[in-house]
Amino acid sequence: MKRPVRLEPGQKLVLTANRLLDGRTVWWREDGAWDLRIGYAVLLDADGAEAELSRAVEEAQREGVVGVYDTAVLPVVPPEPVTVREKIRAHGPTVHPEFAVETAQ
Amino acid sequence: MKLFELGERTAQVHDVLVTVGELADRDDARAVLLESADDPALLRPYLNRLDLVVLRFPIFRDGRGFTQARELREYLRFSGEIRAEGHILPDQAAFLRRCGVDSVVLPKNGNGDPGLWEKQLRQFPVAYQRSVLPERSAGPGLRVEEAS
Amino acid sequence: MSVPVGHYQYDRIDRDFLQARIAEFEGQVKRRLDGTLSEDEFKPLRLMNGLYLQLHAYMLRVAIPYGILDSRQVRKLGKIARRYDRDYGHFTTRQNIQFNWIRLEDTPDILRELAEVDMHAIQTSGNCIRNVTADEYAGAAADELVDPRVHAEILRQWSTLHPEFTFLPRKFKIAISGSPNDRVAARFHDIGILARPGEDGAPLFRIFVGGGLGRTPVIGEELFDSVREEHLLATLEAILRVYNAHGRRDNIYKARIKILVQAIGVEAYREAVEAELAQMDLERYRLTPEAVAAIRSRFAVPLLEAPADADAVLTEQRRADPLFDRWVRSNTHVHRDPGHIIATISLKPAGGIPGDATSAQIGRLADLADAYSFGEIRITHLQNVVLGHVRKDRLRELWLGLSEVGLAEANIGLIGDIVACPGLDYCALANARSIPIAQKLGARFADTALQAEIGALRINISGCINACGHHHAGHIGLLGVDKRGEEFFQLTVGGQAENGAAIGTILGAALPEDETVDAIARLVDCYLGRRESGETFLETLTRLGHEPFREAAYEAV
Numbered sequence: 151m152k153r154p155v156r157l158e159p160g161q162k163l164v165l166t167a168n169r170l171l172d173g174r175t176v177w178w179r180e181d182g183a184w185d186l187r188i189g190y191a192v193l194l195d196a197d198g199a200e201a202e203l204s205r206a207v208e209e210a211q212r213e214g215v216v217g218v219y220d221t222a223v224l225p226v227v228p229p230e231p232v233t234v235r236e237k238i239r240a241h242g243p244t245v246h247p248e249f250a251v252e253t254a255q
Numbered sequence: 256m257k258l259f260e261l262g263e264r265t266a267q268v269h270d271v272l273v274t275v276g277e278l279a280d281r282d283d284a285r286a287v288l289l290e291s292a293d294d295p296a297l298l299r300p301y302l303n304r305l306d307l308v309v310l311r312f313p314i315f316r317d318g319r320g321f322t323q324a325r326e327l328r329e330y331l332r333f334s335g336e337i338r339a340e341g342h343i344l345p346d347q348a349a350f351l352r353r354c355g356v357d358s359v360v361l362p363k364n365g366n367g368d369p370g371l372w373e374k375q376l377r378q379f380p381v382a383y384q385r386s387v388l389p390e391r392s393a394g395p396g397l398r399v400e401e402a403s
Numbered sequence: 404m405s406v407p408v409g410h411y412q413y414d415r416i417d418r419d420f421l422q423a424r425i426a427e428f429e430g431q432v433k434r435r436l437d438g439t440l441s442e443d444e445f446k447p448l449r450l451m452n453g454l455y456l457q458l459h460a461y462m463l464r465v466a467i468p469y470g471i472l473d474s475r476q477v478r479k480l481g482k483i484a485r486r487y488d489r490d491y492g493h494f495t496t497r498q499n500i501q502f503n504w505i506r507l508e509d510t511p512d513i514l515r516e517l518a519e520v521d522m523h524a525i526q527t528s529g530n531c532i533r534n535v536t537a538d539e540y541a542g543a544a545a546d547e548l549v550d551p552r553v554h555a556e557i558l559r560q561w562s563t564l565h566p567e568f569t570f571l572p573r574k575f576k577i578a579i580s581g582s583p584n585d586r587v588a589a590r591f592h593d594i595g596i597l598a599r600p601g602e603d604g605a606p607l608f609r610i611f612v613g614g615g616l617g618r619t620p621v622i623g624e625e626l627f628d629s630v631r632e633e634h635l636l637a638t639l640e641a642i643l644r645v646y647n648a649h650g651r652r653d654n655i656y657k658a659r660i661k662i663l664v665q666a667i668g669v670e671a672y673r674e675a676v677e678a679e680l681a682q683m684d685l686e687r688y689r690l691t692p693e694a695v696a697a698i699r700s701r702f703a704v705p706l707l708e709a710p711a712d713a714d715a716v717l718t719e720q721r722r723a724d725p726l727f728d729r730w731v732r733s734n735t736h737v738h739r740d741p742g743h744i745i746a747t748i749s750l751k752p753a754g755g756i757p758g759d760a761t762s763a764q765i766g767r768l769a770d771l772a773d774a775y776s777f778g779e780i781r782i783t784h785l786q787n788v789v790l791g792h793v794r795k796d797r798l799r800e801l802w803l804g805l806s807e808v809g810l811a812e813a814n815i816g817l818i819g820d821i822v823a824c825p826g827l828d829y830c831a832l833a834n835a836r837s838i839p840i841a842q843k844l845g846a847r848f849a850d851t852a853l854q855a856e857i858g859a860l861r862i863n864i865s866g867c868i869n870a871c872g873h874h875h876a877g878h879i880g881l882l883g884v885d886k887r888g889e890e891f892f893q894l895t896v897g898g899q900a901e902n903g904a905a906i907g908t909i910l911g912a913a914l915p916e917d918e919t920v921d922a923i924a925r926l927v928d929c930y931l932g933r934r935e936s937g938e939t940f941l942e943t944l945t946r947l948g949h950e951p952f953r954e955a956a957y958e959a960v
Contacts, residue, residue, distance in 0.1 A: 233888035245842070319647060350566040354566050366440070366444075378426070396694055
């Protein structure tokens with residue numbers, strides 16, 4: 151099981167998942183849609199995240215995503231995940247710079 | 256409760272279903288419920304009067320029921336009905352049948368569509384190992400025809 | 404086409420079976436998409452078809468039974484890499500190949516492409532009996548007693564969609580070898596099988612049980628010394644029955660057979676297996692000589708013909724070309740036929756990604772296999788490729804062909820021949836990246852003369868405790884750990900996979916990623932400075948103990 155995210159001061163939460171059809175990493179936008187670019191992720195406070203998370207989990211099947219969870223980011227532009235794992239999910243494998251994921255427009 | 260027959264045998268309905276522990280005190284019981292942790296050998300003294308053994312799957316990933324069913328048929332020579340209930344998937348239909356299970360209690364969701372169970376039983380023309388069923392050899396090597 | 408050398412040739416029945424399996428999976432995908440199957444229900448079903456959901460995409464692990472491919476299968480893998488992936492594939496420590504950028508919706512089509520060349524992804528994952536691995540020099544090595552591939556194929560077939568053993572407590576890995584020099588790490592498998600000839604000519608099987616790496620590394624214990632061929636399947640059935648009924652299901656980390664064997668002891672496990680055998684209808688499970696012969700007849704045997712001077716030609720070419728000579732010394736193995744040799748092609752270019760190959764390289768491997776080794780290719784558990792039957796007088800031509808596509812690295816068994824899992828760059832389970840460390844180490848020890856000077860030294864890197872990089876079995880092992888979102892590496896020394904299997908000892912506290920390569924360089928320097936003439940790293944380690952190495956690794960920390 152995933153451990154609950156502990157936020158350091160100044161950090162925010164974003165919601166993330168993978169698309170069911172192609173497995174691509176996606177981020178939860180303000181309008182409730184999922185986006186390939188972390189730059190479009192909505193930044194949540196610990197308080198607000200819980201409700202958003204359960205809504206996203208509930209709609210996962212309809213929205214075609216799997217494995218919804220929250221993760222901590224630094225609120226820069228685009229948001230930068232705190233852990234190596236989530237940095238790699240946001241930007242692509244570090245060993246193939248040519249496969250770098252777009253993070254903003 | 257909707258029953259689905261995996262093979263030739265007609266599924267029987269029993270009003271009294273007891274646990275393994277209750278069998279000794281219930282002379283009238285003809286049907287027993289085996290949990291996945293129960294040892295089928297405990298049924299040995301009662302097999303002559305049992306018509307039905309129900310194997311309960313707590314989750315479809317718990318495969319102990321397959322070994323229990325095969326053991327009932329192969330070691331204990333149980334000739335009555337074996338039924339699977341609980342969390343089971345149509346994708347397991349042929350595995351259940353080949354381990355000696357005769358019927359299932361259909362799940363109450365989309366996995367309980369009898370068409371899915373029907374289809375899975377006919378999915379594979381052959382199998383690569385012997386089972387408790389009297390299956391005929393299918394060409395050279397280990398292969399047998401899957402009865403359907 | 405002609406019967407392939409080295410692996411089982413499918414017939415119509417086998418091909419119909421694969422088509423049925425693909426149709427079944429297609430139906431499962433449909434039910435997942437319409438919500439009839441939940442993700443929790445679908446996951447084990449897709450895993451049993453080799454499909455994982457990783458960090459960036461799905462990953463498809465394609466089975467290479469006992470590590471053997473023919474050239475048309477290899478070309479098909481190249482095509483899949485080009486069409487459905489990003490033009491490369493990754494060969495794994497269990498002789499399989501993985502594609503990293505797969506879409507769920509493409510998977511039935513990919514499986515159909517594979518089935519065109521008698522390939523599949525069945526049981527390359529999931530809590531079932533996994534793809535069976537075998538000696539990479541099977542049927543070729545001079546030291547072999549029994550070619551294990553016929554029985555590996557029998558086990559592959561027997562375990563395929565086994566009705567009783569498809570929902571085991573945990574994954575189950577079987578390896579088989581027929582050589583006194585264990586090249587399959589038999590004692591690090593759930594079941595390890597060593598075959599040898601019996602007095603009547605039929606093979607006898609020595610069976611180890613309860614070995615494994617992962618969170619709790621355990622060396623397998625001998626269950627039976629001499630199982631007769633006719634009872635091989637009955638014995639395996641009995642071992643699996645005990646495990647399926649009694650293996651733990653309450654804790655994923657304690658669910659492997661090794662935990663059960665440890666808990667009750669190997670004697671009690673043997674008694675339980677014997678109790679099963681005593682109740683079984685042995686006739687039903689008997690592996691008949693006819694069945695074995697039928698399966699053996701589906702394997703082609705290479706016609707080994709070489710000119711009388713083949714060996715002399717090779718000797719002269721080695722004398723004339725020191726670079727070629729170095730490659731021959733590290734990358735070849737003695738063949739049972741004096742005019743032939745076994746060539747290992749390194750997939751570990753200095754600074755490259757261990758086990759990765761581009762579709763162009765994969766295509767070239769197929770061409771070279773056709774030209775030099777009866778169209779047969781083997782994948783090793785050390786993530787390299789073997790051409791099993793190369794004529795000695797044509798070995799230099801092969802080497803020149805390999806050089807053209809960057810596949811002539813002379814480092815097999817040396818420090819550059821690093822084993823690494825995909826790690827956190829791809830894997831959803833990983834805690835740290837394995838590949839960048841492998842690349843840095845590869846670059847640090849790129850000089851092949853230096854590698855030859857260091858001699859036999861194997862580095863294994865795993866990105867998490869699941870140990871897909873077999874770090875416990877490395878002479879030097881690295882285990883990636885996560886400390887508050889940062890990557891650290893724990894060092895072990897003294898592990899060994901083959902004869903005299905041993906689990907590496909942890910040297911000390913895990914090191915930050917950026918200090919790890921220097922620490923390993925100091926370990927190597929310590930060995931070079933203190934070895935006595937002819938000593939390998941492991942021998943020096945055994946003589947001196949761990950302390951000098953621990954001091955060297957941590958001296959600057």
